[in-house]
Amino acid sequence: MRRILITEHIRTRADFFNALGRTRGCEDCGPRNLDDLADFLREQRTSVIVASNMDIEGEDLAAVASVLEDQGVALVR
Known part of the structure; x- marks a missing residue:
């Protein structure tokens, strides 16, 4: 598994x-x-994403977090 x-x-x-x-x-x-x-997370075999300067809030954060959770990827902020 890969960390990003x-x-x-x-x-x-x-x-x-x-x-x-x-x-x-x-780039x-x-x-998209x-x-x-x-798909990206599965292809990259991602297990953890460390985002040190992430200010996403509200619906955008909830949507991304839902996909990450479904794929078993931990988000560290």
């Missing part, structure tokens, strides 16, 4: 998706929606 470290400032769901893409070494290969997020 994100140190950039994350304010929105799109910021989170784009940051995940950059962990793969490109435009991250998830929640279904893509689930």
Whole structure:
């Protein structure tokens, strides 16, 4: 299982998706929606995401957290 470290400032769901893409070494290969997020996590065999500067709130956070939980991925903020 793989851990992902994100140190950039994350304010929105799109910021989170784009940051995940950059962990793969490109600007435009991250998830585009929640279904893509689930696929990305499975493909990358992700077990933990450490997001040191994450300010997502409300519905965006709830939606992302739900997908992470469903995929068995821990989010450390």
